[in-house]
Amino acid sequence: MGNDPDVMRFIGPPSTMAAAEAARGRVDAVLAEHGYCFWAVERKSDGAFIGFCGLQPGYGVLEGQTEIGWRLRRDAWGQGFAREAAQASLGWGWANLAIPAITAITVPANTRSWGLMERLGMTRDHDADFDHPAVPDGSPLRRHLTYRIARPISRPATP
Amino acid sequence: MIETERLILRPWREDDKPAFEAIINTPAMMTHFGGVRPAADIHALIDRQMEKQAADGHCMWAVETKADGALAGICGLRLGGHPDTPVDGVYELGWRIAERHWGQGIAREAAEASRDWGWANTPATSIAAWTSIANAPSWGLMIRLGMQRRADLDFRHPLYLGNDDPEGDMIVYAIDRPR
Numbered sequence: 641m642g643n644d645p646d647v648m649r650f651i652g653p654p655s656t657m658a659a660a661e662a663a664r665g666r667v668d669a670v671l672a673e674h675g676y677c678f679w680a681v682e683r684k685s686d687g688a689f690i691g692f693c694g695l696q697p698g699y700g701v702l703e704g705q706t707e708i709g710w711r712l713r714r715d716a717w718g719q720g721f722a723r724e725a726a727q728a729s730l731g732w733g734w735a736n737l738a739i740p741a742i743t744a745i746t747v748p749a750n751t752r753s754w755g756l757m758e759r760l761g762m763t764r765d766h767d768a769d770f771d772h773p774a775v776p777d778g779s780p781l782r783r784h785l786t787y788r789i790a791r792p793i794s795r796p797a798t799p
Numbered sequence: 800m801i802e803t804e805r806l807i808l809r810p811w812r813e814d815d816k817p818a819f820e821a822i823i824n825t826p827a828m829m830t831h832f833g834g835v836r837p838a839a840d841i842h843a844l845i846d847r848q849m850e851k852q853a854a855d856g857h858c859m860w861a862v863e864t865k866a867d868g869a870l871a872g873i874c875g876l877r878l879g880g881h882p883d884t885p886v887d888g889v890y891e892l893g894w895r896i897a898e899r900h901w902g903q904g905i906a907r908e909a910a911e912a913s914r915d916w917g918w919a920n921t922p923a924t925s926i927a928a929w930t931s932i933a934n935a936p937s938w939g940l941m942i943r944l945g946m947q948r949r950a951d952l953d954f955r956h957p958l959y960l961g962n963d964d965p966e967g968d969m970i971v972y973a974i975d976r977p978r
Contacts, residue, residue: 705942740948740970741938765939766902788935793953793968 641691641713650750650781651711652774670696676736678709681725683716690716693725695733698743701770705743706733710756717752726760734791744787745772747780754785762787801860803912806905808860808875810852815861816842818870822897831934831966833958851877857921859893862909864900872896874909876917876926884954886971890923892944906940914944918976927952927973931966938972946972 641647642655642663655663671677679694691712698705708729710722733742744762746753754764768786775782801808820841822828829835851858860875874894880886892913896906917923928946930937952971959967 740950741942763933763935765936767904767906767936768939768943769902786939788939790932790935790938790970793932793965793970 641711644714646714647711650747650753652781667692667696676732679729681710681712681721683721689713690721691725693722694729695737695742700773702743702745705741706737706739708733708742708744722756723759726756730760730789739791741788741790745784746787748783748785749780754787757787760789762789801912801916802865803908805865806871806909806912807863807865808909808912808916809863810858811845811849811861815870816845819845819861819873822870822872822899823895825898827898828895831931831937833966848873848875848877851879857916860913862894862896862905864905870897871900871905872909874906875913876921876923878921880927881954881957884957885952886927886929886954886969889973890917890921890926892917892926892928894940901936906936907943910940910944914974923976925973925975927971929954929969929971931968932970933966938970941972944974946974949973 642660645654648654667677674697676695678692678696680689681691681693682688683690691710693710693712694708696707696709698707708726710726710729712722730742733739744757746757748754765786765788770784770786771782772784820838824835824838824841826835848858848860855878857876857878859873859877861870862872862874863869864871872895874896875892877891877893878888880889880891892910894906894910894913896909914926917926927949928937928941928944930941932938949971952973954969954971956967956969
């Protein structure tokens, strides 16, 4: 997945096996420390690994916030898997973490990504655009958008 | 008066009312405030700020852009909160910035200056802010101002007591005075 140029178009250069292993190590460390992470997504029908989706504690500009993210194999696109996985991840977050809100980031050109953020009920925080420090100056992938969703309020019915 | 890199925050003048109404009373600006209102309602909002300025020495001030001296919105500290709610008597940080300035960090610049003015010039031990759950740019800025979610202070806005419009459910964020 990580070396598919289509999948990586809005992320950065296609990754090497070594980079993928390093990323896996980071995810494992997040899981060990926090009990959740960007999980592996398996398709139940055949047990195939089709990508990742989940929550992680934000770092850098997202310090103190909880981030939702996803990435799917090219052949798993267009079938609603990302939405299904992301919806479940949001629900898991509200049920299991004492967090008020969840944040997502993407680049302006990645319309599929922020399109899903909107379909998940997330709202763009138009004043929270930022330049991603890990992306080189001048790259079209440097500017990032921020989307947010707040924990749904459960309010007793008014008498 | 507060001066920041791009902005001036100052008390209101009677002749600000038409300009304020022009930038504030639009469908996009009023989405989370009950929609476009009669002009008199918007003017009354300025009257209330002038009263707070006279009584407390501060209010949610007029925000001007230094480059052109034009009114850009409202931002500042209002003392009082809402009676019969968990935010009764608190220092409230609030802002509304004209659509043409969205995405430029103007609200953040004005809000940070207002917050810091509060620490320097009032006895506030904490400063709170609130908005509806649907207004993510607003509570997003609360997060970026260093505020923490305070679900224990959530309240139903007094203007929405007679209905169950979700816009009336206020979620509260607050920050304690730095030690």
